[in-house]
Amino acid sequence: MTGLAAPRRTKTAYLFLAPFLILFIVFVAAPAVFGLWISLTNWSPFRASQSFVGLKNYIDLFTPGSATSGDFWQSMGATGIFTIASVPFLLVVPLLIAVLLNRAIRGGTVFRAVFFAPYVLGVAVIGVIWKYLLDTQSGIVNHVLGMLGLPSDIPWTVNVPWVWVSLVGVTVWWTLGFNTVIILAGLKGINTDLYEAAALDGAGAIRQFFSVTLPGLRQVMTFVVTVTILASANMFGQSYLLTKGGPGNQTRTAIMYISDQGLSQNNMAAASAMSYVLFVFLAIISIVNFRLQRERSERASR
Numbered sequence: 001m002t003g004l005a006a007p008r009r010t011k012t013a014y015l016f017l018a019p020f021l022i023l024f025i026v027f028v029a030a031p032a033v034f035g036l037w038i039s040l041t042n043w044s045p046f047r048a049s050q051s052f053v054g055l056k057n058y059i060d061l062f063t064p065g066s067a068t069s070g071d072f073w074q075s076m077g078a079t080g081i082f083t084i085a086s087v088p089f090l091l092v093v094p095l096l097i098a099v100l101l102n103r104a105i106r107g108g109t110v111f112r113a114v115f116f117a118p119y120v121l122g123v124a125v126i127g128v129i130w131k132y133l134l135d136t137q138s139g140i141v142n143h144v145l146g147m148l149g150l151p152s153d154i155p156w157t158v159n160v161p162w163v164w165v166s167l168v169g170v171t172v173w174w175t176l177g178f179n180t181v182i183i184l185a186g187l188k189g190i191n192t193d194l195y196e197a198a199a200l201d202g203a204g205a206i207r208q209f210f211s212v213t214l215p216g217l218r219q220v221m222t223f224v225v226t227v228t229i230l231a232s233a234n235m236f237g238q239s240y241l242l243t244k245g246g247p248g249n250q251t252r253t254a255i256m257y258i259s260d261q262g263l264s265q266n267n268m269a270a271a272s273a274m275s276y277v278l279f280v281f282l283a284i285i286s287i288v289n290f291r292l293q294r295e296r297s298e299r300a301s302r
Contacts, residue, residue, distance in 0.1 A: 039272035046266065057273035068261070068270050074249060075257035076278070082239075082253065083232040085164060089172045090228045091221070094179035099213065101180070102187040112184070116177035123174075127241025130170045131157065134242070163243050163251050171238055175231070179224050186220030187213070222293040226286050233282055254278050 039057055041050045060066040061073075097115060101108055118126070133140050134156035146152030156166045194212045203211060214221075236255040239245060245252030254274070262271030 035272045035275060038269055039276055041269055043269045043272075044266060045268070053269075057270050058277070060270065061273060061277060068267075068274070071249070071257060072254070072274055072277075075252050075254045076281075078249075078251055079233055079235070079254045081164065082167060082235055082251075083229060086168045086171050086232050086235075087225075087228050089168065090176060090179055090232070091225060093172060094176045094183055094224075095217075095221075097176070097180050098183035098187055099209070101184055112181070115180050118174050119177040121174070123237030124241065126170065126174050127237060130166070131242055134166055157242050159247060160250055163247065166242060167235075167238050167251060170242065171232075171235070174238075179228065182224055183217065183220060186217045190216035218293065218297055222290060225293075226289050229285055229289070230282055233278070233285075 040052060040054060042053050043050045061069055063069055101112055101115075105111075134142075136142065136153060136155050136158060139156070141156065142152045142154055145154070154162055156162050190213065194216070195208055198208045198212050234255055235253050236259070239251045239253055240256060243251045245256055255278075258271045258274045258278070261267040261274070
């Protein structure tokens with residue numbers, strides 16, 4: 001009976017996995033393979049037949065003076081600026097909020113809902129709301145600043161560096177709830193006996209945070225760091241709705257430029273190549289992050 005039950009359980013498992021596998025193949029695997037093929041051709045929706053050009057589209061991206069090289073790397077630079085500026089806030093702020101919410105405070109559930117509420121809103125809603133709030137001439141933010149005796153003509157969405165302040169601030173406000181919930185779940189998994197033992201050894205709140213809380217969150221923070229970097233590097237909606245990539249093209253991210261080339265300019269072969277270059281960069285960052293965290297865990301366990 002045991003020998004017959006194992007194949008039956010395997011078939012049942014694959015039956016339950018089948019819907020996901022079908023969706024994954026149709027909407028992820030197949031488009032990825034097709035996109036890779038497009039990047040190796042001169043593909044155009046207006047051309048009857050497509051010609052294989054090998055790595056030409058990739059070489060053009062690394063050739064100064066080519067039609068796509070300058071703009072692409074400028075957009076990659078903008079993506080890097082946003083990622084470097086936003087990720088620290090999206091790690092530190094949710095961590096501090098999660099530590100506070102993990103305490104037995106009155107109304108803790110309400111505060112969790114308040115912090116998480118913005119995350120359920122779509123990027124279009126967030127963009128429209130903050131576009132109005134940050135308007136230089138009639139925005140509520142500048143109006144409130146003026147009432148407080150502060151400068152009331154700050155160009156939040158039209159001038160550097162204020163455009164970066166706006167994009168980072170809006171993104172942190174919008175998405176910190178997700179990281180907070182994940183970190184809070186990790187805090188619940190830390191054995192409270194460790195805090196009691198640390199307190200008996202004379203460790204204060206700060207010492208407990210660095211000696212018990214952070215080590216206990218190592219795996220959770222690895223996940224949060226990786227997901228946050230990937231999400232920041234794929235930022236599109238906030239810049240598109242708030243700044244239109246301006247001033248000039250200074251806040252035009254890689255995803256914005258790729259979508260413009262592929263969907264507006266019908267330069268889909270080059271856009272596919274750009275997508276895979278961006279993918280390689282993000283894959284390398286993710287692998288390095290996981291490896292560093294694993295090495296730290298191994299050193300800590302010795």
